[in-house]
Amino acid sequence: MSASQARKKILLLFAHPSQKRSEVNLPMFELAKSLDFVTCVDLYSEYPRHHININREQQRLVDHDIVIFQFPFYWYSTPSLLKEWQDLVLEYNFAYGPDGAALHGKTFICALSAGGAEQAYRADGYNHFTVRELLQPLEQTARLTGMCYLPPFAIFSSRSTQCQRQQHLANWRKLLEALSFELINHDKVAELTTINDALPALPNLASMAV
């Protein structure tokens, strides 16, 4: 079996309604596009009028092992089109219900950018909750649809710090590689606030890509 066959296939659903202003999400998306084991979907480009093709989206989910929502954090949630996507695509008897087992066993993770500082997303910060807590609707959606939920991959102060962006892109690549090679121990990371903390411990995967 060749290395590429062993890899898990990633579906990256990218939702960004203001890409002209994007500073970190667009580079992340471009990077992902260069990896052949990631299927990259720009939702706002495919559905500029919010008319989602449900059949196509469901087929995409069936065809992949790992689902990533990538988005800028808008009012403690996803941009509206990604919410529309959830409302329409995760149908009764597809994603849940007596015949709804299409997503069972897949892995689900959010990759988000937050404008506020990391300190703000704490019980004593002005946002009062951690990003992980604020994402609980998605965590529960994953659980109800039978997917394994991983803590979010997040960048904070995303519109004010230049220096951490290169590091973040390197981590992003590492995360995608690790997910596709199944190098992440789900039990070990289960309780983390963000998955970022687990990345330094992972081996450098550039060599494995060959």
Place this chain on the structure above:
Amino acid sequence: MTEYFLQAFIYLAAAVVAVPIAKKLGLGSVLGYLIAGVIIGPVTHIVGQETATIQHFAEFGVVMMLFLVGLELAPSMLWQMRNRLFGLGGLQVAISTGLVTGIALLFEQPWSVALAIGLIFSLSSTAIVLQTFNEKGLSNTEGGRNAFSVLLMQDIAVIPMLAFIPMLALPDLVAAAEGLQSSAEHHEQLNLVAHLPTWAYAIAILASIGGVIVLGHFLSRPLFHYVASSGLREIFVATALLLVVGIAALMSLVGLSPALGTFLAGVVLANSEFRHELESNIEPFKGLLLGLFFITVGAGINFEILANQAPVIGLLTLAIIVVKASVLWGLAVMFRIKNSNRWLFSLSLAQAGEFGFVLLSFSVQQHVIPTDVASILQLVVALSMFLTPVLFILFEHVIMPRYQADTSNQSYDDIGHSASVIIAGIGRFGQIVNRLLVANGVKTVVLDHEASQVENLRKIEIQSYFGDATRPDLLHTAGIENAKLLIVAIDNREQAIELITYVKHTYPKVKVLARAFDKGHNYELLQAGADYTVNETYFSALELGAEAMTELGFHPFEVEQKKYAFCQTEAAASNQLYQQWLGGSEGQKFDPNYRKLFMQMEENIKQAMQRDRMDKHDGAERGWTPPPKNYEKGFD
């Protein structure tokens, strides 16, 4: 008479045979004409004696070329380019003139002759360079754009040169010429101002120039409107020629350069909505006459001199190319033109140009340069032009590959520049398309055949031009080669189809978006090759229908969904309907089979409107459907 026919036949035949071959070999049309001239002249001696006479006539091609150069130069555009134009172009002309003058002085020429030679060799060949850029797709590179501004500056510099060179006349040559031709020359006879006192002469000149500007500005538009309203194309062509010939005649009568006059007229008319139409009418005449001019230059090449002085001529040619390329290289460094663009810029402009021939024969006429020196220099100009394709080949095959690796990463470079859109037809439909595009900073060229419509648009500052978009030459001057999109919104159904057929055939890369009147027209446009069509009434009717439903009490969000389902069902069937229509017999495209298919689609739409996914489980209505009642009993 027979003699004229024979001569015309020989010249035309030489051009028809030689130019296409030269173009195929990548040498460009100018070289083709020169070679044709060499073949019918010094090589085979089919022509010879009449060359000088024809050359006078052919110089009118140069006059027209300057008119066209003027037309390209709207004052506002000149202002935008002023830094490159006067900095880069001006320095190029000045430094090259200085260096070449210096070299000529080393050859012990009098300073006036040396200076004239310097001026002549500072110019490059607009015709060869621009055409090669177009053919090789280099026009939009940084090197190409900068080369264009230099060429433009050179073309402008020709005007003062034409005025200045007569002042360099050598007394010896003038005396010799007067001795030879004691009888009055025909030029003198037709000069109205020769016998006037100096002050009246000055007034006559100022009045002529002022007249061209004032009449060009105020009178040309009513005139063109009047002519355009007649709808006769040949009369428009006649008017355009009349304008150029008239100005050239006026300038000759007061003893000024006809080229200067027509150039001025061109600039005055550059902002006119008739610009493109004028351009495409004059263009073929200019092309032929310029071609004739180059043929006479080729025919006039003196092989005896070439054979006798081959080493000197070869050396001079190389010296000119090296000097000019070095000057350009230095300027490229100064103006931060980098990498392969620096090479392109330096090599492409290193030759002498067609204006060199013009100025040389002008200098001889004006007794500035002795005939024997001029005939050597003419060979140098011609040889340097012959070598231009070699320089381009050097650039393409030796220099470009070295830089290719570097440039592959620069993918996001000014997209806006090449993204030009041509809109044919600016009636009620094209206008809205244009407004949306222009509001978003997209540059458009608008063409319409109705002068009053164009006039109206210009009043509200929408850039538009009068002209029949179905004419290939007009599309050409509007820049169809470099356009990304052509939007067809003209009101004549058949012409729209013809236009699309022509464009898709000749410029397959241009995407064509077209407006259709109805279903049949829509299919015809698709058949002609349109990439995207829209029925002009479809979407507005859909909006109004939706508004009616809302008015009747349907929930607005539901109406929106029904509207979308309607479009989707229709779109799903559209290709099948189109194929059915294609298969239909001529004269009855909408045959019974088509009608059957159409009614089937209508039934599908009706069903799509009534379906509920959960009731029928067929997946037609999707979106915002809640799970079934009591679904939560399945969970614990």
